[in-house]
Amino acid sequence: MSKILIIAEHLDGKLNTSTARCVTCARDIKAEAIDVLVLAADPAGVGADAAKIDGVTKVLTAARAENAHALAAMLAPQIAAVAKNSYTHVLLPSTTFGKDLAPRVAALLGVAQVSDIMAVDGAHAFKRPIYAGNAIVTVEAPPNEQLVATVRNASYATASSAANAAPIEALALDVALPTHTRFIELVQGKSDRPDLQAAARVVSGGRALGSSDNFKIIYALADKLGAAVGASRAAVDAGYVPSDLQVGQTGKIIAPDLYVAVGISGAIQHLTGIKDAGTIVAINKDTEAPIFEVADFGLVGDLFKLVPELTAAVG
Amino acid sequence: MKILVGYKRVVDYNVRIQVKPDGSGVITDGVKLSANPFDDIALEEALRLREKGVATEVIVATIGPADAQAHIRNGLAMGANRAIHVVTTDAIQPLTAARALLKLVEKEQPGIVLLGKQAIDDDCNQTGQMLAALWDRPQATFASKIEINGNAAKVTREVDAGLETIEVDLPAVITADLRLNEPRFIKLPDIMKAKSKPIETLQLADLGVESGDHLKTTRYAPPAKRQKGVMVKDVAELVSALKSKGLL
Ligand SMILES: Cc1cc2nc3c(=O)[nH]c(=O)nc-3n(C[C@H](O)[C@H](O)[C@H](O)COP(=O)(O)OP(=O)(O)OC[C@H]3O[C@@H](n4cnc5c(N)ncnc54)[C@H](O)[C@@H]3O)c2cc1C
Ligand SMILES: Nc1ncnc2c1ncn2[C@@H]1O[C@H](COP(=O)(O)O)[C@@H](O)[C@H]1O
Numbered sequence: 001m002s003k004i005l006i007i008a009e010h011l012d013g014k015l016n017t018s019t020a021r022c023v024t025c026a027r028d029i030k031a032e033a034i035d036v037l038v039l040a041a042d043p044a045g046v047g048a049d050a051a052k053i054d055g056v057t058k059v060l061t062a063a064r065a066e067n068a069h070a071l072a073a074m075l076a077p078q079i080a081a082v083a084k085n086s087y088t089h090v091l092l093p094s095t096t097f098g099k100d101l102a103p104r105v106a107a108l109l110g111v112a113q114v115s116d117i118m119a120v121d122g123a124h125a126f127k128r129p130i131y132a133g134n135a136i137v138t139v140e141a142p143p144n145e146q147l148v149a150t151v152r153n154a155s156y157a158t159a160s161s162a163a164n165a166a167p168i169e170a171l172a173l174d175v176a177l178p179t180h181t182r183f184i185e186l187v188q189g190k191s192d193r194p195d196l197q198a199a200a201r202v203v204s205g206g207r208a209l210g211s212s213d214n215f216k217i218i219y220a221l222a223d224k225l226g227a228a229v230g231a232s233r234a235a236v237d238a239g240y241v242p243s244d245l246q247v248g249q250t251g252k253i254i255a256p257d258l259y260v261a262v263g264i265s266g267a268i269q270h271l272t273g274i275k276d277a278g279t280i281v282a283i284n285k286d287t288e289a290p291i292f293e294v295a296d297f298g299l300v301g302d303l304f305k306l307v308p309e310l311t312a313a314v315g
Numbered sequence: 316m317k318i319l320v321g322y323k324r325v326v327d328y329n330v331r332i333q334v335k336p337d338g339s340g341v342i343t344d345g346v347k348l349s350a351n352p353f354d355d356i357a358l359e360e361a362l363r364l365r366e367k368g369v370a371t372e373v374i375v376a377t378i379g380p381a382d383a384q385a386h387i388r389n390g391l392a393m394g395a396n397r398a399i400h401v402v403t404t405d406a407i408q409p410l411t412a413a414r415a416l417l418k419l420v421e422k423e424q425p426g427i428v429l430l431g432k433q434a435i436d437d438d439c440n441q442t443g444q445m446l447a448a449l450w451d452r453p454q455a456t457f458a459s460k461i462e463i464n465g466n467a468a469k470v471t472r473e474v475d476a477g478l479e480t481i482e483v484d485l486p487a488v489i490t491a492d493l494r495l496n497e498p499r500f501i502k503l504p505d506i507m508k509a510k511s512k513p514i515e516t517l518q519l520a521d522l523g524v525e526s527g528d529h530l531k532t533t534r535y536a537p538p539a540k541r542q543k544g545v546m547v548k549d550v551a552e553l554v555s556a557l558k559s560k561g562l563l
Contacts, residue, residue, distance in 0.1 A: 011476055071481065072444065072454060072456075073447075073453055073454060076448060095475050096456075096457060096472075096473070096474040096475045097474070097475070099440050099456070099457075100444065100454070100456045100457070100474075101444075102441075102444075103409065103440070103441035103442075103443075103444035103445045103448070104444045104445070104447065104448040104454065105448075106410070106441070106445065107410065107413060107444070107445035107446075107448035107449050108448050110527075111410075111529060112408060112409075112410050112527060112528075112529035112530050113409070113410075113439075113441055113445075114530065115438065115439050115440060115441060116438070125533075129438065129538070130341075130436065130437055130438050131326070131332040131341065131435070131436060131438070132328075132435065132438065133538055134331060134332040134333075134334075134341075134537075134538065135332055135334050135341050135535050135536070135537065135538070136535070136536045136537070136538055137532045137534065137535050137536075138532065138533045138534040138536075139530045139531065139532050139533070140530065140531045140532075140533055141529060141530055142529055145529060178451075178453070180452070180453045180483060180484040180487075181453045181454075181481060181482075181483050181484075182481060182482045182483075183479075183481055184469065184480040184481055184482055185479070185480050186474075186476060186477060186478070186479045186480075187477050187478045187479075187480075188476050188477040189476075189477050197475065201562075225563075233493070236494075237493075237494065242477065242478075243459070243473050243477075243478070243494060244473070244474075244475060244476065244477050244478075249435075249438075250432075250433075250492070250493055252475065257562065258557070258562045268331060269328075275538065275539075275541065278562075279557070279560060279562055280541075280544070281553065281557070292543075292546070293543060294541045294543075295544050296542075296544035296545075297544055297545060297546075297547050297553055297556050297557070298544065298545070298546045298547065299546070299547050299549070299550070299553050300546065306550060309550040310550050310553065310554070313550050313551065313554045314554060314563055
């Protein structure tokens with residue numbers, strides 16, 4: 001029987017919703033236990049939140065000053081020590097946190113990793129995208145080995161946090177940690193808007209916006225809709241918005257109920273990031289733009305006229 | 316200081332990959348092959364560090380089939396001093412790639428190993444992190460800025476929350492993100508010069524690497540297609556369409 005260990009992602013004392021998405025994936029594996037490991041300087045709050053997620057068997061916490069920031073070189077040896085001989089699967093979210101950390105854990109355990117699970121076909125068989133999502137492969141991992149994997153956020157809903165109160169167990173991990181890696185700073189885009197990766201609605205702007213000043217009309221529409229703001233790589237590269245707003249193959253893979261693409265052509269690398277959106281709306285002046293191939297509703301015209309109109313109309 | 320750069324050949328990023336009708340693989344016959352875009356960025360960064368006097372030698376390493384020669388020459392034309400070609404006919408998985416790269420690291424003793432953050436064929440995003448773990452050295456993934464100060468590197472990383480800066484002691488593994496730099500174009504005289512640069516050829520089998528190809532791919536399928544939607548004529552029609560779907 002499978003025993004699954006999920007590594008909690010958290011920042012500033014808040015559990016990231018990616019953890020509850022991993023739980024949903026883990027439930028598909030039909031395990032006898034789904035435990036969540038919280039590594040933090042002070043794991044109490046995050047651990048308590050993790051214990052509420054329906055489906056979680058037990059929460060393990062490891063408090064250590066070195067865990068104040070999510071440095072893979074610090075966390076990986078602790079995770080490997082917890083996982084060794086005790087778990088069949090180690091799951092992490094396919095966010096920059098999990099992508100950075102999971103392969104380090106896998107290599108310490110001497111096993112392969114499955115990146116970006118999008119469906120579970122069995123305890124050791126999974127579907128995952130390759131070639132920017134242009135092909136979906138089924139991969140089988142050896143059943144006699146531990147498996148480390150990352151879970152594609154957009155493929156899994158967050159497990160509910162309603163009725164559960166899983167026991168919380170504090171671990172004392174006696175693992176030597178390196179001093180070769182030091183955290184300096186994290187510069188976060190300050191925003192009261194919803195988080196791009198969790199938002200039900202997203203409005204994204206592309207190169208066509210032309211300047212960061214012009215991006216204001218995207219923010220105005222997003223505010224009206226209670227939406228998060230995203231962007232194409234071209235818009236990020238041009239400096240209109242910060243890099244953490246990038247949607248796509250090398251940015252964030254998202255699955256909002258509503259995605260509004262404004263002045264975005266729809267390059268394959270961008271579409272990879274929005275395939276799982278519920279409804280896609282595209283506003284573009286070019287009738288031939290590939291974004292219209294995937295849009296549920298397409299509107300042809302000048303965004304500088306249409307976006308303010310739309311903002312007024314939804315108000 | 317030497318810099319070792321991972322330089323993988325992949326299907327060009329402009330090619331829209333098709334799955335074979337029988338689900339046994341993707342169609343790669345006759346498609347354009349290029350350097351993994353992230354590896355071009357990694358190489359460019361290594362060259363800039365050499366131009367700044369931080370590095371003395373840049374070595375590109377390719378693990379791939381014997382016919383990858385032209386690809387390797389490209390890396391040399393871009394400016395690498397020399398190349399190591401680890402020959403294998405198999406498309407190896409990241410754990411094997413990391414184990415093979417570790418052998419090269421042990422032989423060359425580089426101060427920095429610069430890889431791409433992900434190969435755009437398998438989209439694994441694993442090799443650099445695995446190599447760092449096996450080597451027991453620091454990793455700085457998704458780098459958008461690298462500053463070398465003596466025996467340490469200050470690296471700004473593109474993470475979901477924003478930009479994180481960490482400091483790592485060298486030697487270390489750094490993986491390149493898209494905004495680290497813009498790779499230079501190769502000029503004709505450089506292609507001529509590259510012809511005389513050394514390529515060391517090794518057989519993967521001779522490196523003594525234990526296989527980490529633990530995953531079996533049993534089926535390839537095209538992605539689920541989104542239904543093509545409808546064009547609306549104006550904002551009013553869009554708003555009512557969204558309202559009728561319960562989205563507004
Ligand atoms: C390895 C790799 C990874 C990549 N990863 C990503 C990624 O994660 N995310 C991503 O987005 N891209 C990514 N890209 C880049 C991608 O290939 C495209 O270059 C990019 O998505 C283009 O951005 P865009 O649509 O904003 O710009 P463009 O392609 O220039 O499109 C602008 C669009 O705006 C329209 N337009 C112009 N003016 C107006 C107007 N006034 N009103 C209405 N419409 C107007 C035009 O018709 C056009 O369709 C990646 C590329 C590579 C090589
Ligand atoms: N066969 C290979 N040859 C050279 N470098 C490789 C190879 N495989 C992986 N790499 C390096 O590892 C990075 C990440 O690859 P991956 O983990 O497969 O996404 C690539 O961008 C390369 O720099």
